[in-house]
Structures are given as C-alpha cells and as structure tokens.
C-alpha cells in the first residue's frame with residue numbers, strides 16, 4: 001500500500017458515504033449508515049485507517065490529516081441528515097395527528113371539598129359571626145388532658161362512655177373527643193375566649209351506619225366575665241337556625257357530661273318529618289345535634305382560670321351527624337369510602 005492508493009481509497013469512501021447519506025430516508029437508515037461507515041469496530045473508515053500503519057513513517061501524518069478531514073465531512077453530513085429526518089418525522093406526526101394549535105386548552109377538572117370539610121367550614125362560618133376563632137389541637141393526647149383535666153378521674157364511671165385507643169407512646173391515647181382542646185386553649189389564652197376546635201377523634205367502635213372508629217367533632221368554648229346559660233342558649237339557637245333553616249324548632253333538654261354543670265342536650269325539630277314523628281326521630285319529632293353546658297368550675301381551674309371571676313360555656317357536636325342531617329345522607333360510612341360518585345354530588 002502506498003500513499004496515493006490509500007488517499008484515493010479514502011476519497012472514494014467519502015464520495016460513496018456522502019451519496020448514501022443523501023439518499024437515505026429516516027433516522028433508522030441513517031443510524032445503520034453511521035455504524036457501517038464510521039463504526040469504531042468494523043466500520044469502513046476504521047478498516048482504511050489500518051492501512052496507515054503499512055505506510056512509510058514520513059507519509060503517515062499527511063494521510064492522517066486527510067482521514068480527519070474526511071471523517072469530519074462525513075460526520076457533518078450525517079448530523080445534518082439526522083436533523084432533517086427528525087424535522088420530517090415531526091412534520092409527518094403533526095400532519096397525522098391533525099394538531100390544531102389554535103384550539104382552546106383542555107379544561108382542568110376542579111375538585112370539591114369533602115362534605116365533612118364543607119360542614120366544618122360552614123359551622124366555623126356561623127360561629128365566626130359570633131367572634132369564635134378556630135384552633136387546632138393534637139390527635140394524640142394524654143390521660144391527663146383527655147380525661148383528668150376534664151373532671152374525669154381514673155375511677156370515674158363516665159369513662160365507660162369512651163372506648164379509648166391507647167398508643168405506645170408515653171402513655172398517650174388517641175383523643176376520644178375534641179374537649180381536651182378546651183384545656184389547651186385556656187392554657188394558651190386569657191379570657192375573653194371564644195374558641196372553635198374542629199378535629200378528628202377516635203374510639204374503639206364497631207363500625208355501622210351510624211358509628212365509626214374515626215369521626216369528626218367540633219368543640220366550642222366561650223369564657224368571659226358573666227357568661228351565662230342565656231348566652232349558650234342564644235348562640236346555639238342561632239346556630240340551629242343558620243344550619244337548618246329559620247323556621248326550625250329548637251329545644252334544650254337536661255343532659256349529663258362530667259365537664260359541664262349544668263349540662264344540656266340541644267335538639268332541633270326532625271329534618272325528615274318536621275316534628276310530626278317518623279322512624280328517623282324515633283317518633284319523637286326531635287333530633288339531638290349536640291351536647292353543651294356551663295364549663296365545670298373544676299375544669300376552669302385546670303385551665304388556669306379563676307372560676308370565681310369567670311364563667312364559660314362549652315359545646316361539642318359530631319360533624320358527620322350534622323352533615324348527614326343537612327344532606328339527607330343515611331350511612332356514615334360513605335364519608336370514609338372516598339367513592340367519587342358519592343363525593344361529586346356535593347359540587
């Protein structure tokens with residue numbers, strides 16, 4: 001092999017490669033030509049370059065320069081052919097898909113608040129008009145805050161009302177009601193206090209249409225000088241009417257809670273039969289929607305508030321029950337199932 005022969009072979013290689021590249025259609029065909037002509041192992045150019053080793057040493061640099069020039073010429077042609085092939089492919093695809101760049105965008109599906117969230121927001125809105133501010137408390141409480149500071153000592157029979165779930169964490173438990181929030185607010189704030197405490201609660205319950213092991217409550221607490229049963233009755237009456245209609249009958253009955261004295265149950269006229277009596281209200285014409293009362297002086301003391309100077313009232317309601325009555329929902333489990341067919345009705 002001499003210098004002239006090898007140089008001629010290199011030029012012939014270049015001419016053939018450029019011709020083939022110009023004729024090739026599609027990125028796959030270009031890839032195959034790349035491997036065939038420029039592949040490091042087995043490529044045509046690699047084969048020609050082996051001939052350089054057979055040349056006299058003084059001829060090698062000049063031929064090496066020709067190789068580099070031809071390689072970059074072929075590589076340049078290959079890159080240009082690839083860019084053109086990509087542009088062609090895009091044009092074909094756009095044409096095929098009939099993309100209309102002037103078409104309006106696709107609408108983004110809007111979610112809706114869960115009916116429990118919506119009900120809590122409505123309750124907060126009504127009490128917000130009376131000056132109540134919303135607070136949050138932790139879901140893991142202790143025996144002291146969940147029971148003892150609410151006037152429920154360890155041997156108190158009222159503990160039978162709550163089937164408590166204990167957690168393996170410093171004697172903690174999952175709060176059985178939102179009432180420990182009363183203690184937390186009293187520790188954090190000075191009277192006058194108007195606090196609303198919505199949140200999730202937990203009890204060891206057999207699940208059925210009206211019971212679940214997790215559920216929501218909204219707690220309310222008002223503490224001020226001279227707060228009386230009249231304040232409690234007036235504000236709860238207003239709440240009942242705001243939630244269930246101006247003409248709705250309301251009544252208070254004596255009740256019992258360890259942390260209020262006196263305690264009451266607050267009823268509204270049955271939303272199904274308007275008071276004439278039906279199976280939903282056990283033929284009484286009334287439905288209980290919350291429990292309330294004047295805060296027990298012992299609880300005020302545990303909250304660091306002087307019961308000689310201040311009085312307070314508190315109430316607690318189950319959010320699921322309120323939502324079920326407002327929307328005519330018959331089964332509490334629907335709130336937990338996340339079935340969109342159910343949830344999208346509250347749009």
Ligand SMILES: [Zn+2]
Nearest residue numbers: 270273278281
């Ligand atoms: Zn009824």
